[in-house]
Structure formats: C-alpha cells, structure tokens
Amino acid sequence: MGTSHSVMLVEDEFPNKYSKRKLYSCGFWQYNGLGDTKNTKEFTEIPFFFEHDDILEISVGYEHNLILTSNGKLFGFGNTQFGRLADTSTSNHLIPFQIEIPGFSIYDEDVFKCHIHCGASNSFLFLVYFNNFEKDLIHLFRRKEFCDISFKTKNGEVIEAHQLILQNRLNQNQIEKLRKIISNKSIKESNQIFEMIYSNRIINTKLYSEIKEIIKEEKLSESMRRLFEDETTKDFIIERNGKxxxxxKLILIMRSELYRGMFLLVTDDKSNKVTDYSEISDEAFQIFEYWIYSNQIKKEIQLTKEIIYEIEKSVDYFQLNPIKPNLLDFALQEFKKQTKNQN
Known part of the structure; x- marks a missing residue:
C-alpha cells in the first residue's frame, strides 16, 4: 500500500497449468500509475504488455511502484518526481515502463537473488551474489558437456546433471525421490531445483519446501571437503616429480580453466592421467590441491614470500576462476595474519 493507492499481485491458474501473475490496483490515479485517468474504487488490472516477462516481485512506495520480472528486467510506474523511478521525464507514468540501468544487468549469471524496495521518494535494488563454490557449481550445472545422469520433467524434457555432485549431496533413495519430484515439474522449475541442490541456496522458496527433506543440512564447504577426503571416487591422476x-576430474573441470579447456579439446582421449609441467614446489601444489576442494589453506602450512610467489604462478598456470576471494588474495591475507602473530 502507498499513501493513496493499493496494489495486489495475483497468480491466475489456467487449464494447461501455465500460471501468469497479474497486477491490480485501486485508489488515486494521478501519481500512482493505475493505468487509468480517474480514481478507481475497485481493484482494476494494470496493463502489462510484456507477455514473456512474468512478475517475480512488486514493491509499492508512497506514489510510485517497481516490478521485477522473471528474466531480470525492472519496470516502474507512478510519480517520477525526485528521480524515484530513475527517469528524467517530468510526466507520471500511467503504465509500467522498463527502467534501464546503464552498465549493469540484474540477470547477470553471478547474481543469486535480487530484491526491490520502494521508499517514500526513493527506490532500492538489492543483489546477492554467488560465492566461489556456488558460482562454480552453478556454472558446472549449466554446462552440459560433462553430465552423466538425466531426469525427465512432466512434459518429457530431459534435464541433465552430474552424478558425482548429486551423490555427494544426496543418497540413492534421495536421488530417486528427486527423480519423482522432477517428473512433476516444468523444465524451469527443474532447473531451479538442481541449482538449489548444487549451490545450497534457496533460489525458490516454494520449490525448496518440496526438496528440503532430501538435502543434507550442511555447508557447501563441508560437502566439498568430504569429496576431497574420498579417495574411492577420485578418477583422475596428476603426475608430478615421480608422484x-x-x-x-569433475572438480578439476569445475575449478580450473586449464583442465576444462584440456578436457573439452581432447574429447576422444580416455586417459585418466596427465603430467603437471608447472614449476611450483610440492608445498605450493598441495595448497592448490586443497584449495580447489575447500577454498581454504591448511592451517599447518607456514606461508612464506617464496610460497606466495609460487601461488601466484599456480593461479596463472592452472587458470583458477578469477572470482574473489581467489587463492592469491586468500594466501596474502593468511600470510599477513601469520606474520602479525609471529611479531
């Protein structure tokens, strides 16, 4: 509710199970963009002419409104005074118009969740980004070259995933329950379910309520560390200095551009080993090995300037995904802590 108007978000169910959210409003028309040129004493549908942009969220201010759509577009309507709709025009908007944000995309693949909020005479856009593991796992899921398990949606579409990741997050019974859940979902809902399983983030609250019983209640870092310790499922060997x-293999693909490119280029090579030609010490290599599974450096490792230099070379050589905090940033922070404690 605003000062002189109200907005209602309604989800209509059609016989083909396709849902479309609609907006209705009532109240004073002049500032609030009710899609009409007179006051309305009954809820009236607000014209929204963007058929493929289903409404995710609506926020109502004193005299203006924001709409966030499912494909990451932002719309506004109402009073434009004080720039509250990021618009320089002096006329009020009776119907929703798209708000352009220069040099910025709400639908960036690194963005996990987006929220909008209207104040009295201002507007806010809140973004939550994926962290290292979450981003890398989401990227892995969206790339289908290395998928090895498939599920069917209610419309018969096939959605693919990675058995190693699912087995690390779910047991066999839970995977079968997941298969049954997916068989009753659309392809869009199925993608959201898998992204929640991979990233351990609640992307869709309604869907999460259906799968929370089959997901382990643990931090993603704990799940990855468990993989690091599981020698039985490791299927690739890096040979270096006679060791x-x-x-x-899937973790190397997920975390290192070097190995992802290597495995994509040599698709016919069934070899499960490779020789490491990097000029870094065993200690620096152990740091890389533990980092790609845990985003951590083992506490017992004493960092030196020489090791920091080697870590910098290893980040470049293995082409670790450049998202902060990356390995070099983290190593520098730990080195400063260790040096401070010694002093």
Missing part, C-alpha cells in the same frame, strides 16, 4: 596425486 601420482588423485583428483576428481
């Missing part, structure tokens, strides 16, 4: 170090 063989085991990894999960």
């Amino acid at each position: 063989s170090i085991k990894f999960h």
Whole structure:
C-alpha cells in the first residue's frame, strides 16, 4: 500500500497449468500509475504488455511502484518526481515502463537473488551474489558437456546433471525421490531445483519446501571437503616429480580453466592421467590441491614470500576462476595474519 493507492499481485491458474501473475490496483490515479485517468474504487488490472516477462516481485512506495520480472528486467510506474523511478521525464507514468540501468544487468549469471524496495521518494535494488563454490557449481550445472545422469520433467524434457555432485549431496533413495519430484515439474522449475541442490541456496522458496527433506543440512564447504577426503571416487591422476596425486576430474573441470579447456579439446582421449609441467614446489601444489576442494589453506602450512610467489604462478598456470576471494588474495591475507602473530 502507498499513501493513496493499493496494489495486489495475483497468480491466475489456467487449464494447461501455465500460471501468469497479474497486477491490480485501486485508489488515486494521478501519481500512482493505475493505468487509468480517474480514481478507481475497485481493484482494476494494470496493463502489462510484456507477455514473456512474468512478475517475480512488486514493491509499492508512497506514489510510485517497481516490478521485477522473471528474466531480470525492472519496470516502474507512478510519480517520477525526485528521480524515484530513475527517469528524467517530468510526466507520471500511467503504465509500467522498463527502467534501464546503464552498465549493469540484474540477470547477470553471478547474481543469486535480487530484491526491490520502494521508499517514500526513493527506490532500492538489492543483489546477492554467488560465492566461489556456488558460482562454480552453478556454472558446472549449466554446462552440459560433462553430465552423466538425466531426469525427465512432466512434459518429457530431459534435464541433465552430474552424478558425482548429486551423490555427494544426496543418497540413492534421495536421488530417486528427486527423480519423482522432477517428473512433476516444468523444465524451469527443474532447473531451479538442481541449482538449489548444487549451490545450497534457496533460489525458490516454494520449490525448496518440496526438496528440503532430501538435502543434507550442511555447508557447501563441508560437502566439498568430504569429496576431497574420498579417495574411492577420485578418477583422475596428476603426475608430478615421480608422484601420482588423485583428483576428481569433475572438480578439476569445475575449478580450473586449464583442465576444462584440456578436457573439452581432447574429447576422444580416455586417459585418466596427465603430467603437471608447472614449476611450483610440492608445498605450493598441495595448497592448490586443497584449495580447489575447500577454498581454504591448511592451517599447518607456514606461508612464506617464496610460497606466495609460487601461488601466484599456480593461479596463472592452472587458470583458477578469477572470482574473489581467489587463492592469491586468500594466501596474502593468511600470510599477513601469520606474520602479525609471529611479531
């Protein structure tokens, strides 16, 4: 509710199970953009001419309104005074218009969740970004080259995932329950369910209520550390200095551009090993090994300037995904802490 108007968000159910959210309003027309040129004493539908932009969220201010759509577009209507709708025009908007945000995209693939809020004479846009693991896991899910397990939606579409990730997050019975849940969902809902399982984030509250019983209540970092310790499922070997170090191929693909590119280019090569030609010490390599699974550096490792330099080389050599806090940033912070404690 605003000062002189009210807005209602309604979801209509059609026989084909396709839902479309609609907006209705009533009250004083002049500032609030009710889609009419007179006051309305009954709820009246607000014209919204963007058929493929289903409404996710609506926020109502004193005399203005914001709409956030499912494909990441922002719309506004009402009083434009004080720039509250990010619009320079002096006339009020009776119907919703798209608000352009220069150099910025709400639908950036790194954005996990977006919220809008109207104040009295201002507007706010809140963004929550994926962290390292969440972003990398979401990217892995969206890339289908290395998927090895499939599910069918209610319309018969096939959605693919990664068995290693699912088995790390769910047990076999839970995977079968997931298969049954997916069989009753649309492709859009199914994608959201898998992204919640992969990232451990509540992307859709309604869908999460259906799958929360089958998801382990644990931090994503704990799940990844468990994978690091599981030698039985590691299926790839990096040989260096006469030693063989085991990894999960999927984790290398997920965390390192070097190995993702290597595996994409050599699709016919069924070899499960490779030689590491990087000029870094075993200690620096151990830091890389533990980092890609945990986003951490083992506490017992004493960092030095020489190791920091080698870490910088390893970040470049293995082409670790450049999202902060990255390995080098984290190592520098830990080095400063260790140096301070020693002094």
